[in-house]
Amino acid sequence: MLTADALIRLLDLAPLPVEGGHFRQTWRSEVTMGTGSGEGRDRPAGTAIYYLLTDAPDSFSALHRLPTDEVYHFYLGDPVELLMLHPDGRAGSAVLGHDLAAGQCVQLVVPRGTWQGSRVVPGGRVALLGTTMAPGFDAADYEGGTRADLVARYPSAAPLIVALTRG
Numbered sequence: 001m002l003t004a005d006a007l008i009r010l011l012d013l014a015p016l017p018v019e020g021g022h023f024r025q026t027w028r029s030e031v032t033m034g035t036g037s038g039e040g041r042d043r044p045a046g047t048a049i050y051y052l053l054t055d056a057p058d059s060f061s062a063l064h065r066l067p068t069d070e071v072y073h074f075y076l077g078d079p080v081e082l083l084m085l086h087p088d089g090r091a092g093s094a095v096l097g098h099d100l101a102a103g104q105c106v107q108l109v110v111p112r113g114t115w116q117g118s119r120v121v122p123g124g125r126v127a128l129l130g131t132t133m134a135p136g137f138d139a140a141d142y143e144g145g146t147r148a149d150l151v152a153r154y155p156s157a158a159p160l161i162v163a164l165t166r167g
Contacts, residue, residue: 001077004054004126011050011128018144020060020166022052026130033135047136051129053080053120063117063145063164070116071132072096072108078124079104083160085115085150091157095121096129115145115154117164 004022007013013022026049032042053059063083074080079097086092096118097104110116120127147165151158 001126004052007052007126007128011052013050013052016051018142019062019064020058021054022059023049025049029136041138041140043138044136046132046134048130048132049137050075051131053118053127053129055120055125058166060119060164061117062166063115063150063161065113065115065143065145066133066137067112067141068133068135068137069112070110072105072110073130073132074098074104074106075128075130077120077127079121080118080124080127080129081121081160082108082110082116082118083157083164084110085154085157085161086111087113089153091154093157093160096127115150117145117160119164 008022011024013024016023025047028047029045031045033045034042053061074096079095081093081095083093094108095104096108098106145165147161150161154161
């Protein structure tokens with residue numbers, strides 16, 4: 001298994017500000033489309049990234065939500081725990097990994113408007129994933145979660161919310 005440093009170097013990954021982890025956008029469609037929201041700006045028809053998480057204390061995907069579905073792809077490494085806080089008040093989680101017999105997923109869709117955050121499972125060291133979005137990701141769409149607000153709304157998930165928020 002390659003180390004995190006080797007993966008960062010080989011895939012030319014960079015730190016992902018605010019959210020955490022390392023990433024590189026690998027595809028951004030040249031085709032653009034309107035969102036129908038009346039905001040007057042177009043988005044790429046689709047985007048894709050590599051996304052790396054490690055066991056470093058600050059290497060996790062901080063809870064956030066997006067207005068578009070996001071498809072996760074698990075490539076290699078240790079399993080990743082992904083928390084989803086749904087708009088209807090439900091909290092759930094999934095494990096991305098290669099052990100399909102144990103219920104892990106190699107691909108998972110996080111529905112639009114769902115708070116999401118992830119980390120390498122405790123005891124794991126490194127995981128390489130990818131995400132794909134259509135319409136594509138636009139940084140203006142990223143909405144970071146606030147620990148106190150999310151714990152108040154989803155108290156059953158409080159320990160994981162605390163682990164997946166920054167202060």
